[in-house]
Every structure is written in structure tokens, then in C-alpha cells.
Amino acid sequence: MPPQLAPILFLHVPFFRRLRVFSLSVSGVGAVGMAQGGSTFFQLTRPKAKQTADIVPRKSRKPPPIKLAWQTLDLSTSGLPSLLSLFLLLFPLLLSPLLQIDFVHLRIFLSRHLSIFGEANKDNTPVHSPDESGSEASPGHGDRRNRPVSPTAQLVAGQIQFNSAPPEPLQRNPTKPPSHEALDPAVTHSAKMGLFSRKEKAPKASGKPSINTSNVSIASGASSIKSPPPRSTTMNRSSGTSTTPGTPLTPFSPTSIPKVDLPRPPDPQLDPAGYLRSLGAVRERSKIVTDKAIRNELKHFDVDMRKFPDVVTFVSQIIKRDYDAPYNSIPSHGRHQHFCVGGRDRIAQLLSTFPEDVDNSEKCRRMIDLFLVSVLLDAGAGTKWSYKSTENGRIYRRSEGIAVASLEMFKSGLFSSDSRNKFQVDKEGLRNLTVERVAAGLQSKPGNEMAGIEGRTQLLQRLANALTEKREYFGDSGRPGHMVDYLLSHPSTQASSMPIVILPTLWNLLMNGLMPIWPASRTSINGVSLGDAWPCQSMPQPPQSPTTSQFSPFPPSAQNSTAAWESILPFHKLTQWLCYSLMQPMQSLLRIHFAGVELLTGLPEYRNGGLFIDLGVLTLKADDSERGLEHYDEHCRRTNVKPVEVAPMFEPSDDVIVEWRGVTVGFLDRLCAEVNKHMKNDLKGNQLTLAQILEAGSWKGGREMAEFSRPNTKEPPILIDSDGTVF
Secondary structure, three states: OOOOOOOOOOOOOOOOOOOOEEEEEEOOEEEEEEEEOOEEEEEEEOOOOOOOOOOOOOOOOOOOOEEOOOOEEEOOOOOHHHHHHHHHHHHHHHHHHHHOOOHHHHHHHHHHHOOOOHHHHOOOOOOOOOOOOOOOOOOOOOOHHHOOOOOOEEEEOOEEEEOOOOOOOOOOOOOOOOOOOEOOHHHOHHHHOOOOOOOOOOOOOOOOOOOOOOOOOOOOOOOOOOOOOOOOOOOOOOOOOEEOOOOOOOOOOOOEEOOOOOOOOOOOOOOHHHHHOOOHHHHHHHHHHHHHHHOOOOOOEEEOHHHHHHHHHHHHHHHHHHOOOOOOOOOOOOHHHHHHHHHOOHHHHHHHHOOOOOOHHHHHHHHHHHHHHHHHHOOOOOOOOOEEOOOOOOEEOHHHHHHHHHHHHHHOOOOOOOOOOOOOOOHHHHHOOOHHHHHHHOOOEOOEOOOOHHHHHHHHHHHHHHHHHOHHHHOOOOOHHHHHHHHHHOOOOEOOOOOEEEHHHHHHHHHHHOHHHOOOOOOEEOOEEOOOEEEOOOOOOOOOOOOHHHOOOOOOOOOOOOOHHHHEEEOOHHHHHHHHHHHHHHHHHHOOEEEOHHHOOOOOOHHHHHHHHHOOOEEEOHHHHHHHHHHHHHHHHHHOOOOOOOOOEEOOOOHHHHHHHHHHHHHHHHHHHHHHHHOHHHHOOOOOOHHHHHHHHHHHHHHHHHHHHOOOOOOOOOEEOOOOOOO
16 A cells, blocks of 8 residues: 555445444554444544544443454454455455545545435434634544544544535546646645545654744645645734744844834725725725625625534645644745745746856845746636746646746846847846747747737836836846845834834835736726725625706715725735735845835635635525526637536626625635634644645645546636636
């Protein structure tokens, strides 16, 4: 049996009703059996060396044992049923080396299609969520991190209960094995493992961390990312009395920063466009949609908040699978982790190649150049596209593939107009880009098409215009990296003992400096483009203008009426992703500290949002689902794509997508709080930040649920007909 498999097999044995507990050890493989109602639950695990599987008896009274040569067998029945049960238990195990049976998927298949758990809860006993203390098991249960569990498992009285299974794709080819995010052997091992099989963990941090300190590493632990050994750094918590974050590039010691007053967003009554473009508006406006979701009053989705504990348990188990308590090694969400796919810290390698006369300021400018272009290119690549590295010949897909591709394009000088320095991005280099050059750099060609290649090229060309127009931010040479010079010289930056930049300064720089890159079709108020902000039917709606047939000599009062701007829901996902990513090189190379990072929200994109759909919290309503399927059918005909796993598809501006993204922002805040509560005992006084939850839990969990639910395409449950500029 492959050593990475810790299989679980469930057998339904109705006649085996009075089985109490048995433990059997054969060839290093432990077996646990326990009766409940009229069903029998068998669990096969691979215990630690010289240990047998943990056993928790149902009753304190110990049944009389029957001694066997190899172990103790406690049975209240005997004879043929017992021998038959043991045979059925061991037979698949003996064949597994020959057949390469994936017991995890077999168990989930049985639980989904044969309903073998239904009789275990005939009395309709309610399934409870984990207790608020965050404890997962009663004393004596052992460390359940080494036991694979269902993605929809809940903990009830110390036992695993299954109350629902992920939804089936509308169309599936079961004979085709799932491919993996990156075809690098070093990064595809996760698909051979159960969702919660324990991966190689990052080393435990030395010493006991303080409450406000969190050690960060580059080990992202994503399903298709295996990162280098961790390096101890620190994570920012809030704008005051907190420690500042480092990154894996160059760690530095935790330093307390003084409390910093943050500016308030503009008054929406006086400057609605300025308010909707502010970072604070994202969380405030999304709360309106989230509150409606909790009351199940959304326009396009049915909401079942009883399933939310499933999401909490699922995300918590992923974090426990990939990291050691108290989880100080979880890095902040950012683009840098994607550059380390396959276990290579490509950024550190790139930095090491620069000459000695290149100081840290210039290194930081170059990293900002690279990260900004890479983030702008990082929209959904589609299911067909992959990238073969020109350096090692390995193949990568999706976000990691775009990261590797953009890095190699950067190193080739594609974005630079200076022959003396190809390691930069400047306005002239971007202006010279064509669709053909970008497609060649990304290896997009017939049979390996990247979705939205024209939109990505136009985005970079508009970035050239922004770098030209906004010289106060990007300097005369028009380089994104010059923003660091602007930030350090800004009046709001404190530099008495350390450089402290308030996050709204970086936010305003990105929103104002990158305003020209947004398409003219985006929502605007009084000629001011709002960027990633959209009308939403779940938001307050302005009153309809009266028609001539409804004319009244007494027009309604404008007092307390809903203004037009109130119907708009802002997200600014790409700008937030830039903030998360660009802070890393500035923190590491120049020791810049950022105050106010808690203002950033969870990213409203399809991995985070898909997690809540795949685990049953959100369900698209029938009318919208039918409309989305029609759009998908039309898309397949238009693009000559053969449908494999059918899913509803919508434009980014569709009200379904806008509502989905709005509730995702609020649910991610709720998820962060609930995961911290659920893992309270393991955290030992620490708190996981939202950025850590995004990195280690929700984004990764959304991807893994997509891989499991739709193994052929790994697409989200709702598809987006993207132009490459939003998702």
C-alpha cells in the first residue's frame, strides 16, 4: 500500500448489530470497528510505529476480551458473521497494492451514492457544530490530524459525523483520472492523498510566541504548492500595539509599532465616488448583502446557515493538516507564495543574481515591478492552458503557472525598454507589448489557449498610460517600483525610529495611480471610474422616476430617499490583491511597517466564493441556474469548447456574480472569527489573521473542493465569462 494513503473503508453490516469494539493490527495497519444503531463503522488507519489505533469504547464498562495471537478482539458475537466481516475488512486492503485503490474517494463515493450512513441516525438526532472552546476530541482520542475525514465532516461527541456530501457535477467522466494543478511530480502528490491526510509539516517554531507575534514562512501548503523550509518572520495584527509582518524574502525581528490614527473614508453624501473607491466601503457595503444572506433574503441564492459549521470544520482541518499548532508558520496571503511552486523560492534565487552594487532600494523597486505585472496578469487562465518552464521544463497551471510565466517574461526583459537593465518594468516596455508577444510569453497558442489573452494585453498597455500620466507616483521613468519612493516621502509616513506607512496611503496610490487601467465600460459616478464596483439588486435601490401616467402635483420628498450610489457594491479585488502582494517586498527588503492592514477584506473571487457553494451554504436558485446553463451552452458553441463538467456561467457584471461576491466578503469575515474560535485551544492565545485564513484555509479549500467536486476541469461551481481583468 502506498505509504501516503491512510484509507478509510465503511462497510454496512446490518446483521452485525451487537458488535462493541475491536482492534486489529495486521502488517502495521490498524483497524477500528464500532457499532451504532444497526450499522457498523470500520476505519482503517496507519498508526504510528509500535502503536495501535486509538479506541474509545461507547460505554465505560469494558466487554470481556477474547485473546487472539496478534491482538485483543472484543466481540459480543462470534462465528461466521465475525469471520465474514473480518474478511470483508481485510480483502480490499490486501488488494490495494495491486489495484492502487484510493480509499478516500471510495469512502466518499459510498457515502454519497449508497447512503450507508442513513441508518446510523434513524432517531433524527441533531448534528451539532463543534463547541466554542475549539476542542476537537475528548481525552484519549489521540491526534485526529492523522486521520482522513470527509470534507463535510462534523465533530459530535468526539466522533466524526457526516451530514451531507458535496454536490455532484452535472456531468462527469468517471474514467478520466483528475489531472493536477502543476504537473511537477513534486507538487502533484496531494491528489494521491485524502483531503485531510497529513502532509509533511513545517517545522515547529522555536520558543513560545507572544500573543501578538506570529512567525511566518514561505510554506504555503496549497494543494499544488510545496514550499521551501520556513523562515521565522512576523505578522501584522492591527494599526497599533502590534507586531509588523515580514516575508520569506528577508525575515526580520518583531517590533512593536505605536498606535497610528487612520484617516476616515470620504463622506458618501458629499463625495460618493470617493467613498465607493475607498477600502472601508468594501466591508461596509458588503455587510448589507451579508445580513440579507443570514436571513435567507438574497435575490439569487438560497442560504443554509446550518451548513456554515461544515465550512468552519473543513477549513480548520485543512489548516491542521498542513501546519503545526499554534500555526505561527502560516504566511500572509500574497503573490510571493505562487512564485515558490514546486519547492523553489524563485524570488530569493532572483535576488541572489543581482550584482552587489544593486542596493535594497533598487531590489525592492524591481520586485514591485515584477509583482504588479504578475498580479495584473493573474486572472483565471482557463482549463486548457498550461505553462512549460523554460528553466526546468516542468509544466504548471493556473495561478502558479501565470506566476512562473510572468517571472520568466520579466527575466527575459519583455517589460523593459532599458537594454542596460532588463530586470524592470517601465512605461515604454509595456507600450511596446502586443497580443502576439504576450501570447508567446505565456505560451498561449491553439490547443493551449489562455482565456482573456487580449484583455490581459490591453490591461498592460493601459498600465503604460497610467505610468506615464501619474509621474508623482511612478517617477519620470514610469516604473511601478518608484511607488516605494513616494510612500517613504509621504507626509503621513512616520520615520522616527522605523518607517511606518499607513495602508490608506498605499491604497490611494494604487486606486489613483492605476485608475487609467480600468475599462471605460466600468461603473462611474460624475465621470469618475469606480473600478471593480457594480450595481447590485440586493443593495438599497433608488426610487423609480415617475412616469407621465403617474404624475402628481405633490412630488415625493427627497429626504431619506435612497441615493443612486447606494445601489453600487464595491470590491476592488485586484487592488486588494496588489496590497497583500506589494507589501511583502517592502516589508522584507526595506523594513517598512504598515499600519491598518486589518482594513483589507477577504478577496471576493471564485475560489473563496466557491467554497461556500460546494459545501452547501449557498445554492443558486433554479431560474438563475437555468439561465447560467444557457449562457454556458452558448459559450461552448461560440468558443468551440466541448463541455465536460457543465456549470452555470455568467458575465462578471451579472447580478448573480455581484451578489455572490458581496456575500463572500462577509462570509470570509465570519469564517475567520469562527475558525479562530474553533481552534482556540491549539492557537494558545494567538489569533489567525484574515490574510492567514485566506492563505492556509479558504482559498486553498475552495481549490481543493473544486478539484474533488469537478476533477476533470477543477473549475468553480459557477463559471465566469471573464475578460481577464477582474478574476
